[in-house]
Amino acid sequence: MTEQNDAITLSGVNKWFGDYHALRDIDMTVAHGERIVVCGPSGSGKSTLIRCVNALERHDDGTITVDGTELRDESSIDAIRSEVGMVFQQFNLFPHLTILQNLTLGPMKARGLSRGEAEARAMKYLERVRIPEQAHKKPSALSGGQQQRVAIARSLCMEPKIMLFDEPTSALDPEMISEVLDVIVDLADSGMTMIVVTHEMGFARRAADRMVFMDQGAIVETGTPEGFFENPQTERCRTFLNQIL
Ligand code: ADP
Numbered sequence: 141m142t143e144q145n146d147a148i149t150l151s152g153v154n155k156w157f158g159d160y161h162a163l164r165d166i167d168m169t170v171a172h173g174e175r176i177v178v179c180g181p182s183g184s185g186k187s188t189l190i191r192c193v194n195a196l197e198r199h200d201d202g203t204i205t206v207d208g209t210e211l212r213d214e215s216s217i218d219a220i221r222s223e224v225g226m227v228f229q230q231f232n233l234f235p236h237l238t239i240l241q242n243l244t245l246g247p248m249k250a251r252g253l254s255r256g257e258a259e260a261r262a263m264k265y266l267e268r269v270r271i272p273e274q275a276h277k278k279p280s281a282l283s284g285g286q287q288q289r290v291a292i293a294r295s296l297c298m299e300p301k302i303m304l305f306d307e308p309t310s311a312l313d314p315e316m317i318s319e320v321l322d323v324i325v326d327l328a329d330s331g332m333t334m335i336v337v338t339h340e341m342g343f344a345r346r347a348a349d350r351m352v353f354m355d356q357g358a359i360v361e362t363g364t365p366e367g368f369f370e371n372p373q374t375e376r377c378r379t380f381l382n383q384i385l
Pocket residue numbers: 157160162180181182183184185186187188189
């Protein structure tokens with residue numbers, strides 16, 4: 141049963157790619173304002189899990205409910221996508237547009253904002269990610285860390301209720317990781333509901349309410365960051381933590 145204060149509920153979710161069982165009986169609830177960090181070995185289903193939440197992948201079995209709407213048909217998918225922002229490892233900015241144009245496109249097309257309104261909103265979120273001075277440049281003039289902050293601002297311009305991050309720093313040079321994580325921590329502190337797939341365990345300790353460890357398509361372990369790091373319950377989780385810490 142879905143509680144009214146749940147932002148996301150997955151219940152008995154399964155997903156196959158052909159014969160490959162990519163998600164196994166996933167049960168997971170995210171409360172409004174909760175910050176979840178998902179970790180686990182490569183290929184364990186982390187991306188598939190969060191891609192199912194905004195229907196970039198369709199689940200085969202079980203139910204996914206986002207902010208009270210069950211993911212079913214096209215109209216529910218549209219409704220859910222308009223509430224859920226997603227940031228990927230690759231920034232996917234339009235190279236021929238300025239930063240400001242990248243940020244105003246969605247709000248003008250999908251939200252019906254005027255150019256002036258969209259630009260004001262874009263500047264607000266560029267300030268939030270601490271690069272308002274880059275507004276009139278093209279993406280190629282920015283560092284990777286700056287481009288990823290633009291990608292975050294672009295999502296925020298749609299004013300989502302929920303943000304999903306899929307390894308947002310794994311394509312970045314090491315010296316740029318913290319500037320991006322700091323922005324995500326700020327967002328976490330502001331009360332945004334979020335699921336972050338990351339192996340940045342320092343970030344997880346700062347920002348996560350709850351850790352979810354996946355292996356072979358299943359949620360193997362979940363708990364507070366303290367419990368998770370100090371006292372992992374399964375051998376698989378201990379092995380994983382030993383490899384990355
Ligand atoms: P993770 O993000 O944890 O590294 P993924 O969710 O990307 O893992 O992938 C889980 C498994 O599903 C992997 O074995 C991957 O090869 C497989 N997979 C993911 N996407 C597809 C797809 N579109 N078609 C076929 N197999 C896929």
